[in-house]
Amino acid sequence: MMISIKQLSKLYRMKSQNVQAVDDVTLDIKRGDIFGVIGYSGAGKSTFIRLINRLEEPTQGQVMINDTNITELSVNKLRKERQKIGMIFQHFNLLWSRTVYENIAFPLEIAGVTKQKRRDKVLELIELVGLSGREQSYPSQLSGGQKQRVGIARALANDPDVLLCDEATSALDPETTDDILNLLVSINQKLNLTIIMITHEMHVIQKICHRVAVMDQGKVVEQGDVLDVFVKPQSKTAKRFVQQLNPLEHNQDSLKPFITKEENSEVVKLHFIGNDAKRALISNVLKTFDIEINILQGSISPTQEGTYGTLYVELDGNRSVIDETIKFIQSSGVEVEVIDDVT
Template sequence: MISIKGLSKLYKTKHQDVKAVDNVSLDIKKGEIYGVIGYSGAGKSTFIRLINRLEEPSNGEVLINDTNITGLSVGKLRKERQKIGMIFQHFNLLWSRTVYDNIAFPLEIAGVPSRERRDTVLELIELVGLKGREQAYPSQLSGGQKQRVGIARALANDPDVLLCDEATSALDPETTDDILDLLVSINEKLNLTIIMITHEMHVIQKICHRVAVMDQGKVVEHGDVLDVFVKPQSKTAKRFVQQLSPLEHKQDTLHRFITKDENSEVVKLHFIGNDAKRALITDVIKRFDIEVNILQGSISPTQEGAYGTLYVELKGAANTIQETTQYIRTSGVEVEVIRDVT
């Protein structure tokens, strides 16, 4: 669907050259919600603007449905952009136009006849949950309603791709969840490919199928959301995961729960998908002559299933502890022995 090859953007200044995007290559499947996350200055907003050439790339290619966007003339690019919708952090609405007229605007530019335009606009207003607000102006809308107008306007030309540049960062948490639910619904109903740019791991967790982590213009890690959450490889990804799982990488907090005992072992268990719902601890206690002390844990949902982390102390004979951890591993649960806690 989307193939990005060696994409780079170099800004030249008097004193230095700055690579905002540095040799990024990604493949995005049709119909998936793909997240791109990074801290401020990572290059993610420049990256998304390169996809539809709101910024001109210094190097590389962007292919959408086998069309090389980076090689199009201005006239052909204008036509191709009609199939690439975009929503922004600060809505970018026309303040002198009503909800209806804001959504109709791209259809007017495309030369769509008035009757067809009306049918499309009313359909989109209902899709994004703004029925009854057709004649309201942006100043009369809440932040969430403004973003719903932005989404409807981006969908007006029936795009294949929807680019979302920090689309929820100006919204409160409850409204953010509402907008994310709407995007998931649109993705499922229209089989629309969505690229989400964000600095919020909650957004990635809630709706994305796969994710790329950016730092200093480079993609430092990418893969399925569950894989990145459970086994973050880069320093940047680990910091983001810690935002949602404060237990991660804070093993010093376990000290207060643990009694130093030669006959005990502290382990971290990773549960993924259906394993997160299993009564594994009960099963272990029944099977082995071992004492299990639950120290702390958490479980989180993602678009691809739930994942959980559980820290436990196993107390018993050394060989029994070894048999227990082996049994847990064969049950499909990842086990990590925490040697440096005690």
């Protein structure tokens, strides 16, 4: 494992009360993964990411990165180890009196890199993040997306193994968010960089993450492959996030106006995963069975791990034919759920 986190906790002790910001978190993150951590405000996710590079000191537990126990390092060794852990922030944290070039060069100056090597590295990073021609611009002259590109380039200056992203797209509009997410995917693939994404936006998880952990009140209440969590969320928190992506799917009363017949029909929900989402299942059913199909509602969504989709249909025909049709659909690898409370 690239990163192994064991029983990590953070307790803030205050006069009026103690606050358990992170509570006994255990996670393993593979090299080259884009790992998402999602939770609502106050879930502890930003504290958690700051514990990874010890911007916050843990109350207990350990963080292992590349077989190095980050939680046991002395101050001097930690400073050196942090050079391998890049970090980008929601509000960019740029040096406003420095140009784009100078912002990106700053961590290389601190690391004692020679002027010529600094120049070569900065120009390489400026091209990588798509800011060629803006080298001498100041942050006040840049859009939000461009500022975040500077932040990403600066975080990559010391060739880190890990990139921590704390709500990196929260201050951006939807189109710019997608541009930054596409850039992060490109960097992940080009550099085999392990990325940890902290977010409260399920769209971010859906678009770029391979695996996800769901946090609530300091605890990880669910974790797994993004596709598994999206298709079959187990925790209340995960279900709420998934519902945000397609609220109509979770409001089955919205189907009622589209149902044509009530006595001889069955409403079913079909779950498609991976290649099943691309197959011509409905046309195959119509060719095989004497049945009518009324498509009520559906959606297909891509993730980094594959496509998933749901389709609500009304099957109308002889009872035995409906039963045979459902068995046929199940035999094709598509999950079928009969919806009893809408007909």
